[in-house]
Amino acid sequence: xxxxxxxxxxxxxxALVLLAACxxxxxxTGDGKDTLAAKAVxxxxxxxxxxxxxxxxxxxxYTLTNKSGxxxxxxxxxxxxxxxxxPDKAGKLVDVVLGYNSVQTYQKKGEPYFGAIIGRYxxxxxxxxxxxxxxxxxxxxxxxxxxxxxxxxxxxxxxxDAEQSGQTLNLTYTSPDGEGxxxxxxTVKVTYTLTDDNALKIDYTANTDKETIVNLTNHAYxxxxxxxxxxxxxxxxxxxxxxxxxxxxxxxPTGKIQPVKGTPFDFTTAKAIGKDIGTTDEQLxxxxxxDHNFVLNKNDGSNPIAIANSPVTGITMEVYTVEPGLQFYxxxxxxxxxxxxxxxxxxxLRSAFCLETQYFPDSPNQPAFPSTVLKPGQTYHTxxxxxxxxx
Ligand code: BGC
Numbered sequence: 014x015x016x017x018x019x020x021x022x023x024x025x026x027x028a029l030v031l032l033a034a035c036x037x038x039x040x041x042t043g044d045g046k047d048t049l050a051a052k053a054v055x056x057x058x059x060x061x062x063x064x065x066x067x068x069x070x071x072x073x074x075y076t077l078t079n080k081s082g083x084x085x086x087x088x089x090x091x092x093x094x095x096x097x098x099x100p101d102k103a104g105k106l107v108d109v110v111l112g113y114n115s116v117q118t119y120q121k122k123g124e125p126y127f128g129a130i131i132g133r134y135x136x137x138x139x140x141x142x143x144x145x146x147x148x149x150x151x152x153x154x155x156x157x158x159x160x161x162x163x164x165x166x167x168x169x170x171x172x173x174d175a176e177q178s179g180q181t182l183n184l185t186y187t188s189p190d191g192e193g194x195x196x197x198x199x200t201v202k203v204t205y206t207l208t209d210d211n212a213l214k215i216d217y218t219a220n221t222d223k224e225t226i227v228n229l230t231n232h233a234y235x236x237x238x239x240x241x242x243x244x245x246x247x248x249x250x251x252x253x254x255x256x257x258x259x260x261x262x263x264x265x266p267t268g269k270i271q272p273v274k275g276t277p278f279d280f281t282t283a284k285a286i287g288k289d290i291g292t293t294d295e296q297l298x299x300x301x302x303x304d305h306n307f308v309l310n311k312n313d314g315s316n317p318i319a320i321a322n323s324p325v326t327g328i329t330m331e332v333y334t335v336e337p338g339l340q341f342y343x344x345x346x347x348x349x350x351x352x353x354x355x356x357x358x359x360x361x362l363r364s365a366f367c368l369e370t371q372y373f374p375d376s377p378n379q380p381a382f383p384s385t386v387l388k389p390g391q392t393y394h395t396x397x398x399x400x401x402x403x404x
Contacts, residue, residue, distance in 0.1 A: 085097045111364075146223065152195060332399055339368055347361060347364055
C-alpha cells in the first residue's frame with residue numbers, strides 16, 4: 014500500500030518535473046530531477062517484493078543511482094540485475110533489461126537466468142564431466158545430457174551476502190567443496206559499480222582451496238528498445254571477432270574455431286541482429302538462431318569488443334572485457350508463455366539478447382581451448398563493463 018502511494022507521489026512529481034524541465038540534457042542535469050524519474054520507475058518494482066528468506070538468508074533489492082539519474086537495481090538472490098535505467102536520445106530513462114517484479118518469480122522452474130551471476134561454470138560442460146587435478150568429476154546435469162550455467166546449484170539460485178556503498182554493491186558467496194559436483198571451497202566476490210558515465214562495471218574474483226574450474230559471467234537480457242518491446246531483430250550489433258565456435262545440436266562445441274567471414278556470424282561491421290538470422294545455415298539451425306561463442310580478437314580491454322544500438326531509442330551499449338569469448342544468444346528460447354515480466358509484460362521469442370563475456374564453452378573437455386583451471390593460491394579475476402551512450 015505504502016509503496017503504491019509513494020509511486021503515485023513520485024510519478025506525479027515526475028509529471029510536474031516533466032512539464033517544467035524533464036526535457037533537460039540527455040544524460041541528465043545532475044540536479045536531482047532525473048534521479049526522481051529513476052526512482053519513480055524503480056518504485057514500480059516495489060523493493061518489498063524482493064524481501065524474503067531463501068536458503069536461510071535474507072534477500073533484498075539494492076538500487077545504485079548515479080549523478081545523472083541512471084540506475085541499476087540488483088537483488089542478492091543470484092546477484093541478479095533486475096532493472097537498468099539509462100537515458101534514451103530524448104533524455105528519458107528506459108529500462109533495458111528483462112526481469113521480474115518479485116524474487117519469487119526468479120525462483121520458478123524454467124526461469125531463463127534473467128540478469129544472474131553465472132557460476133561456477135558459465136555455459137555448457139558436455140555431460141557435466143570434467144577432469145581436474147588428476148580426478149574426474151560429475152557436475153549436475155540440467156540441460157539434456159549436459160550441464161548449463163553451473164547446474165542445479167548454480168549461483169543464479171544462491172543468496173549472496175551484500176554490502177552497498179554508494180554506487181557500488183559488493184556481493185560475496187562461499188560455495189562449499191563439492192557443491193553442484195565441483196571440487197574445492199570456492200569464495201566468490203562480485204562487485205557491481207554504476208559509474209557517472211552510465212557504465213555498469215562488474216568485477217569478479219574467486220579463490221579455491223582445491224584445484225577446480227571457474228568461468229563466471231552475467232546473464233543480463235538486453236533490449237535496447239526497452240524491456241518488454243517485442244523484438245531485438247532491429248537492434249544492431251557489432252562484435253570484434255573474426256571467428257566463432259560451431260556447436261552440435263546440443264550446443265556443445267565441435268572443438269573447432271570457424272572464421273566468420275562469408276557466414277551469418279560476421280558481425281565485424283554493425284548489422285541488424287535480424288539481418289541474417291533467417292538464413293539457411295547449419296549453425297543457425299543448431300542454435301535455433303544465434304547461440305554461439307565468438308572468439309574475440311586480441312584486445313587489452315580499452316576498446317569495446319561489442320557495440321549494440323537501438324534505432325528506436327538511440328541507446329547504444331558498448332561491452333568491454335578481456336575474456337577470450339563472448340556468448341551471443343538471441344533469446345531463442347524465450348516463449349512469452351513463461352512468467353510475466355516487469356509491468357506484466359510477456360517476453361516473447363527474440364525479445365532480448367545476451368552478450369555473456371566468458372571463457373569458451375566446455376573448455377575443460379577441449380584441450381585446444383584456453384584453460385579455466387584455478388589452483389589454490391591463485392586468484393581468478395576478471396571484469397566486464399556495459400556502457401550506455403545515447404547519441
Ligand atoms: C545459452 C542458451 C540458453 C540460455 C539460458 C544462454 O547462455 O547459451 O543456450 O538457453 O543461456 O536461458
